Amino acid sequence: MSAPDKNQSNEHVRETVRTGYAAIATGQRSCCCSSQRSGHADPTRLAKAIGYDAESLANLPDGANMGLSCGNPVAIAALLEGQTVLDLGSGGGFDVFQAGEKVKxxxxxxxxxxxxxxxxxxxxxxGHYRQRTGLDNVEFRLGEIxxxxxxxxxxxxxxxxxxxxxxxxxxxxxREVFRALKPGGKISVSxxxxxxxxxDDVREMAAALVGCVAGAVLVDETRAMLEKTGFTSIVLTPRPxxxxNMQDWNDPLYKQVAETLPKGEEIADYVVSLSIEARK
Incomplete structure (x- = not known):
């Protein structure tokens, strides 16, 4: 693919994602795992299943948890008081508000x-966060990751x-993450x-793209990218x-993808939630 064609393709992907998440933010879609509002969507149930505790979830501002998570990077990071933290793709502030309480x-x-x-x-x-915690330590910036x-x-x-x-x-x-980190800084990504x-037919599904499936790469590719960038102490932990859970809950996107797979195979044969830890 030529450079102009690649740039055009990349921008098309960004616009697809931007449009999809705008619909989530305005309530036209229930989560990234569905092309329409779904009765199966339960953000609290999903968050508890992937490691968020009930107390933290109860303290969040209304609408911060939109069921867009596939892990708990805040817990993995073991954040400390006084740290400066950057959250990529912060959405409604789900992880930002929880991290803010930990860095104080x-x-x-x-x-x-x-x-x-x-x-x-x-x-x-x-405003809700400040009122509840007494903290003024979070902000949100417009930008691409x-x-x-x-x-x-x-x-x-x-x-x-x-x-x-x-x-x-x-x-x-x-590369941008590496640039932003202080020497010795770390990443905690789900x-x-x-x-x-x-x-191929699964990767080409627009619903799967916005649902975080079609854009995923192999675990080994992730490791190779991190190593090439210069990260050290790399730990990749698959969490199936x-x-x-998404399969068991009959999530619309996962059901759609499952129906597209070859006979006898399931999504868990292909896709996994991955915890990514590394240092600069």
Missing amino acids: ASGRVIGVDMTPEMLAKARKNI EYLPVPDSSVDVVLSNCVINLSPDKPQVW DLALLKPLP DYVR
């Missing part, structure tokens, strides 16, 4: 999202939850990854429970 008044959490509708939703929730709106070597921890797989230029995302390549 001397810390800072910056959420970045490319969807203005999501940004408006998250910023609207800041391939071009992060933060200075070089300015953050201690980078979080992301089921977002990097949506990017059409993942190597650029990892993402979807592949155990083996998806069939997320995909199995």
Whole structure:
């Protein structure tokens, strides 16, 4: 593919994702795992299943949890008081608000999202967060994760939850993350990854793309990208429970993908939630 064609394709992917997540933010869709509102969508149930505790979920501003997670990067990161944290694809502020409580008044959490509708939703929730916690340590910035709106070597921890797989230029995302981190800083990411390549007809499904499946890459590809970027202490931990839960709950997207797979195969044979940890 020529450079102009590649750029056009990448921009098409970004616009597909932007449009899909704008619909989620405005309530036209229930979550990233469905092309329409679904009675099966239960953000709280999903969050508990992937490791978020009931107390943290109960304290969140209304609408911050939209069922877009595939893991719990906040828990994996073991955040410390005073740290500066950057959350890629922050959505309604789900992980940002939880991280803010952990880094306390001397810390800072910056959420970045490319969807203005999501940004408006998250910023609207800041008042509730301040009132409940007494903290004024979170902010949300408009930007693409391939071009992060933060200075070089300015953050201690980078979080992301089921977002990097949506990017059409993942190597650029990892380069930007590396640039933003302070020396010794770390990443704590939950993402979807592949155990083996998806069939072509699944990858081409627009619903699967916005649902975080079609953009996922192989686990080994993720490791190779991190190593090439310069990350060290890389730990990749596959977590199959997320995909199995989505299958068991008859999620519309996962049902649609399952029906497209070759006979006798299931989504868990291909897709896994992956915890990604590494240091600069």
